[in-house]
Amino acid sequence: MKKIIVLFERSDAVSVPFRKAGYEVTTIDIEPHFIDNENHIQTDIRNLDKLNINYSEYCLLVAFPPCTYFSKAGLHYLRTQPGRIEKQLADLEMIKKLWDIPIKRKCFENPAGSTLNKIWKAHSCRIDYCEFADFKKKTDLWLDNLPPLLPTQINLKKYGSFISKMRYGNFKRCITPMEVGEAMVKQWSHLL
Numbered sequence: 001m002k003k004i005i006v007l008f009e010r011s012d013a014v015s016v017p018f019r020k021a022g023y024e025v026t027t028i029d030i031e032p033h034f035i036d037n038e039n040h041i042q043t044d045i046r047n048l049d050k051l052n053i054n055y056s057e058y059c060l061l062v063a064f065p066p067c068t069y070f071s072k073a074g075l076h077y078l079r080t081q082p083g084r085i086e087k088q089l090a091d092l093e094m095i096k097k098l099w100d101i102p103i104k105r106k107c108f109e110n111p112a113g114s115t116l117n118k119i120w121k122a123h124s125c126r127i128d129y130c131e132f133a134d135f136k137k138k139t140d141l142w143l144d145n146l147p148p149l150l151p152t153q154i155n156l157k158k159y160g161s162f163i164s165k166m167r168y169g170n171f172k173r174c175i176t177p178m179e180v181g182e183a184m185v186k187q188w189s190h191l192l
Contacts, residue, residue: 003191005053007045007063007098010034012167018182021189035177059192061103062184064176065095070114089176092119094120105145105191107184109176112138125149152183 004023006014012035015025027033033040068074069088078084108115112126123140130136131151139147
């Protein structure tokens with residue numbers, strides 16, 4: 001059975017579609033998983049080295065690093081809140097370390113316009129959730145040995161209700177829709 005690892009995922013956006021497709025999925029986050037805690041490791045990602053994970057067993061790494069210090073919405077706080085720049089740099093180092101994990105194929109996600117594009121590297125592709133689901137949110141993907149994720153919606157005018165009308169409650173700005181995970185399964189499985 002093919003195995004993937006998903007970091008910073010408490011929801012089910014990627015793990016459930018891959019499980020349904022027959023993959024063994026391990027999720028890791030500091031918070032409990034919303035649905036499947038049996039295959040979830042609840043720990044700080046910064047402690048990943050202590051888990052003794054055999055990365056050679058995995059064919060894909062998907063990560064949703066926190067955008068707190070990278071999104072456009074909070075950049076003005078870098079100048080006004082002491083210690084925030086240091087936290088941004090610490091998170092950047094964590095992302096670089098995760099990117100170097102020896103798994104052949106990777107996908108990292110952060111909101112469109114993330115400063116990761118300037119302080120780390122340019123994104124590989126940009127998607128808008130309305131190309132997959134029923135609301136708008138532009139998102140950047142950093143891909144390693146994967147093709148760009150292609151839209152699955154035919155009539156985009158029917159979709160794209162503003163983010164405040166999303167279906168995810170309090171987490172609405174940080175939850176990736178499951179339709180994006182389903183697109184990853186359909187478009188990338190033949191490579192894994």
